[in-house]
Amino acid sequence: MTTATPKPAEDRQEDSSSPEPSDTVSAETRPRRRSPAKRNAAVTRQRILEVAMAEFAEHGFSGGRIDRISAAADVNVSMIYHYFSNKDDLYLAALEASYKIIRDREKTLDVADANPRQALKALVELTFDFLSTDSYFVRLIMNENLMMGRMVQQSATIPHMTRPLLDSLRTILKSGQKANVFRKNIDAENLYVSILGLCFIHVSNRYTLSSMFQHDFSEPEWLAKRRLVVVDVVTSYVANVKAK
Amino acid sequence: MTTATPKPAEDRQEDSSSPEPSDTVSAETRPRRRSPAKRNAAVTRQRILEVAMAEFAEHGFSGGRIDRISAAADVNVSMIYHYFSNKDDLYLAALEASYKIIRDREKTLDVADANPRQALKALVELTFDFLSTDSYFVRLIMNENLMMGRMVQQSATIPHMTRPLLDSLRTILKSGQKANVFRKNIDAENLYVSILGLCFIHVSNRYTLSSMFQHDFSEPEWLAKRRLVVVDVVTSYVANVKAK
Amino acid sequence: MTTATPKPAEDRQEDSSSPEPSDTVSAETRPRRRSPAKRNAAVTRQRILEVAMAEFAEHGFSGGRIDRISAAADVNVSMIYHYFSNKDDLYLAALEASYKIIRDREKTLDVADANPRQALKALVELTFDFLSTDSYFVRLIMNENLMMGRMVQQSATIPHMTRPLLDSLRTILKSGQKANVFRKNIDAENLYVSILGLCFIHVSNRYTLSSMFQHDFSEPEWLAKRRLVVVDVVTSYVANVKAK
Amino acid sequence: MTTATPKPAEDRQEDSSSPEPSDTVSAETRPRRRSPAKRNAAVTRQRILEVAMAEFAEHGFSGGRIDRISAAADVNVSMIYHYFSNKDDLYLAALEASYKIIRDREKTLDVADANPRQALKALVELTFDFLSTDSYFVRLIMNENLMMGRMVQQSATIPHMTRPLLDSLRTILKSGQKANVFRKNIDAENLYVSILGLCFIHVSNRYTLSSMFQHDFSEPEWLAKRRLVVVDVVTSYVANVKAK
DNA sequence: GATGAATGAGACTTCATTCAT
DNA sequence: TATGAATGAAGTCTCATTCAT
Known part of the structure; x- marks a missing residue:
């Protein structure tokens, strides 16, 4: 059985193709990109959500820390607010996402x-x-x-x-x-x-x-x-x- | 069935008369203070403990508030630190006291x-x-x-x-x-x-x-x-x- | 009496036709872009300015919000910085534009x-x-x-x-x-x-x-x-x- | 004519008598008090209020800074919240206090x-x-x-x-x-x-x-x-x- | 034993601004 | 020209804790 632990989105392909492409010459003229090469809103949002599920599960609502979530999700704190407005909403989203996982599983x-x-x-x-x-x-x-x-x-x-x-x-x-x-x-x-x-x-x-x-x-x-x-x-x- | 909620200390008399009982001399040399000072250490401590039990049961550890406890126990915040050192210790004390209540109840x-x-x-x-x-x-x-x-x-x-x-x-x-x-x-x-x-x-x-x-x-x-x-x-x- | 509120740019035609007007040849060689790209620089700038005037009049300088301006002007935030460098400069531009409106009105x-x-x-x-x-x-x-x-x-x-x-x-x-x-x-x-x-x-x-x-x-x-x-x-x- | 500028409470007597009293010997055994010797709730509250009046007058509400107020009033930021709950309330208190000054003056x-x-x-x-x-x-x-x-x-x-x-x-x-x-x-x-x-x-x-x-x-x-x-x-x- | 005043770290949140495409 | 995503500094506020009497 697969686990329910929040895990990175399966369809993510971090820097699968772009860094260091075939053309070795142009690689130097092109500016070097830092690791999370292709940022994408949905992916980032999902990553935050999954980290939040783990954080709130481990520490509860008041014990959960936005800072820790942002660090673990490797995003700036502001992004969390950009995508989820506030801690309450993030928590609720995490709760709903968790319920969705079990309910989806039940549908199988x-x-x-x-x-x-x-x-x-x-x-x-x-x-x-x-x-x-x-x-x-x-x-x-x-x-x-x-x-x-x-x-x-x-x-x-x-x-x-x-x-x-x-x-x-x-x-x-x-x-x-x-x-x-x-x-x-x-x-x-x-x-x-x-x-x-x-x-x-x-x-x-x-x-x-x-x-x-x-x-x-x-x-x-x-x-x-x-x-x-x-x-x-x-x-x-x-x-x-x-x-x- | 009676409830397990912590209740006021009225029906309890642990060391109610203990502080300085035998020494008859010092009793007169010591100046008599009027209320609010010298309320009775054991009683105050117990009151704090009972309020803390309710507070932590209701809000959990991180959700529990020292301020709320001090207000509900009608003591100055500093007293909590005087008797229990810090929030962690107070929580442990409250937990132990709670278990005692439960254990006593189970004997029936x-x-x-x-x-x-x-x-x-x-x-x-x-x-x-x-x-x-x-x-x-x-x-x-x-x-x-x-x-x-x-x-x-x-x-x-x-x-x-x-x-x-x-x-x-x-x-x-x-x-x-x-x-x-x-x-x-x-x-x-x-x-x-x-x-x-x-x-x-x-x-x-x-x-x-x-x-x-x-x-x-x-x-x-x-x-x-x-x-x-x-x-x-x-x-x-x-x-x-x-x-x- | 008419109001002094900034109004949409419809009834204004400053440099409406100015960019590349006479050169008839380039008109055909240049590929025709569909919206949203290439909306027209002057118009966009003007729209931002007018919204900024209303925003700063309503909320003052520190109360004024770049986000609100970008939303109301229906442009990306970056565009504001592209045209006006920073909040201070935008405020000054808005103030000057406002005074111009007033001055024009007084001539009547x-x-x-x-x-x-x-x-x-x-x-x-x-x-x-x-x-x-x-x-x-x-x-x-x-x-x-x-x-x-x-x-x-x-x-x-x-x-x-x-x-x-x-x-x-x-x-x-x-x-x-x-x-x-x-x-x-x-x-x-x-x-x-x-x-x-x-x-x-x-x-x-x-x-x-x-x-x-x-x-x-x-x-x-x-x-x-x-x-x-x-x-x-x-x-x-x-x-x-x-x-x- | 007296000015309306916020000024320290007249009846304050900062360390008027206590530091360095007559008994020079005990002065060393007694711990050294730092400058605002005798802190008093009403005085502190008033000091905060007066500083806030000046701060909000100078920078407006959104421009006003709690940090600046706490620094100028020489109190910890938390004290401001202790006495005035939040920025809104502090601002309102400052506004009311200002109105009170002119209305009191009118009564003379x-x-x-x-x-x-x-x-x-x-x-x-x-x-x-x-x-x-x-x-x-x-x-x-x-x-x-x-x-x-x-x-x-x-x-x-x-x-x-x-x-x-x-x-x-x-x-x-x-x-x-x-x-x-x-x-x-x-x-x-x-x-x-x-x-x-x-x-x-x-x-x-x-x-x-x-x-x-x-x-x-x-x-x-x-x-x-x-x-x-x-x-x-x-x-x-x-x-x-x-x-x- | 008890109080009132004060503190400081750190929490949540906002906002001007920039980066990469 | 234009966009979407991301950043970092700084702001408001909370809370456990301590100081001085």
């Missing part, structure tokens, strides 16, 4: 035709992997909640992005119920909250849990076991069963 | 024998209610995790507090398995993490979830429904069943 | 012979109307004075423009004194200053006066009354009278 | 019993002297008007302060009319505006007028002549006369 799920049990399992595993692999998204969301949703409340896109997810889940549930493998009366929203809770807790509470149980909750082996349990919990819940 | 838990299904249900509901009723504890834990367990790692007492809980859970599981109502091979620690996750998520992520799904996740009616679901999820998972 | 005055009382009244009313109708001129003058005449001191043409006005006033006074309707020993310069002060104050101090007296000093009804008072004050002063 | 006039002609003359001369002696008040007001009264509109005290002035003027007018030396139907507000205009113009427009008429409008001799003219203009206007 094949919800319609598959075996519904398999589809649900895929959704759970995708969520688990996304949150566990890199904690930046989890930290960003924890931060936002500690701020009592000050910024998320101003976002129109975040509720909007949730729609398809809920739709997918409902489709899966309906198809499973039609096939008689899922029980009736499952609230899709509540189910999603359960999935999220099961996939979130060991990341969000990694340090306190590690301390409580005296072992590292980010160890791959432990995560692998946990992943099985989470899928088991969810599928047990939705399964159409009889008590023995 | 009584997860006795009863019917194992019933006992498990009681444990889940107790956890759910505890976390949902007052977000103070949840916010504190979130904060600590965002700070990467800076403080929790130094604590020897915190792992301790987990023991009894885990023991209770193991007792319940064993008894349920013996009665053939619970399936085998349930990892107690992992089960606890699941319970915690299911009970934690709508409190920790209250604001982002509210924004995503466009309704208030702290509404009593919603919480009541959620509580049923959580119990259902947990009991479905441990139940000894056959797929239909 | 016709303070001929007539009845001297009538002539004086006409001059006062013209001044009053000119200043009251559009505050552009007033604001510009205020600005220049706040900058301690930085620019006006360098201008040779400005003293010139005063001459005709002062001459008119002297002619009127002399004629009124000969007719025995004006008192002797009136200093023309001082009289002009008085007229200016009486006509200027409610425009220059419009906002502070409105605040002090709690009504709008730019209301037409109030201005009409004020106009009568100003004429009355001036004519009372110059009148040849006996105390009762 | 003996309006009731004197000869009404004399009383009016005194008011005119007071206004003239106040505005002419030091231009800081005039500049401050010009600035505010260039800002379109942005700050003055938020002041409740400024309209309030105007009341007594208007009352005084009405008292004088009524008394003069009763004594049959003033004509009827004089609007007090409009009269004040005229007085202000006559006393204001040569200060507000000092530089442009100097340039127009090619002599210095702040020369004492010229001001003395101008003062006579202004009184003459005002008294001519209110006088109860017959045309010759």
